[in-house]
Amino acid sequence: MPKIAYVNGRYLPHRDAAVHVEDRGYQFADGVYEVCEVARGYIIDMTPHLDRLDRSLSELKIGWPMSRSSLQTVMREVISRNGVVNGLVYLQVTRGVAPRDHVFPAAHTRPSLVITAKKSSPQAATKRAETGIKVITVPENRWERVDIKSVGLLPNVLARQKAKEAGAQEAWFVDPDGTVKEGAATNVWIVTKDGRLKTRPAESGILKGITRATVMRVAEKLGLEVEERGFTVDEAKSAREAFITAATTLVMPVVEIDGQPVANGHPGSVALSLRRAFFDVAEKIAA
Incomplete structure (x- = not known):
């Protein structure tokens, strides 16, 4: 065709x-x-x-x-x-x-x-989720209005290329104080040691992800607590789990940040459970 x-x-x-x-x-x-x-x-x-x-x-x-x-x-x-x-x-x-x-x-x-x-291929995406992805961090260098889904994506392109050259699949933009903002094409989450989900507030500074919002509803259905609060790269590296969300990836576990494994270096159960339950909650309109 x-x-x-x-x-x-x-x-x-x-x-x-x-x-x-x-x-x-x-x-x-x-x-x-x-x-x-x-x-x-x-x-x-x-x-x-x-x-x-x-x-x-x-x-x-x-x-x-x-x-x-x-x-x-x-x-x-x-x-x-x-x-x-x-x-x-x-x-x-x-x-x-x-x-x-x-x-x-x-x-x-x-x-x-x-x-x-x-x-x-859903099968390929599932296989990737079963192994997880690697990310790198890069300094924030974009304009302030990243809440607008503009086609002006050159910083994102350069960040993704840098990730590819480092053997990773995504890059996270980081503020000067070490706080994670978002990925080049994704929103960023961590799971704390006590099982709470954290993601940066979307009022400003990041794109208000549609998949991000759906995952919040999925988390509620699964009885998981979500806290909209910024977190640092160091917090992410020491978290129980980390993952990204986007329409292109759904919920994708992160197993390595800047070469350092997250927890045991394998996808976590929380991210995988969110991924499995996603379609039960998301809006579905016949194509």
């Missing part, structure tokens, strides 16, 4: 999908994006993902490219045309095409919309 992308009103073969050279997403990273997991033929947590898209667009004063209901229809069509039962669907909205100028273009400029979908 050939890959199909949606670009500004047209369904195109992936190899032919393109945006204008003066699209502001290309010129200025003047746009936002969202990504939803597709699992077992359902779009996971679509409502809160689109709510966050609405907030990101509002913060940047970018209009919706179409109505919310129409966007959902296009998402389903892209998923269907790509035969995705398990995978991811990506949405990117930019301020549109206009002559290059730092200030906003004319008010009638139409936002650009690109939607793509790709398959993934």
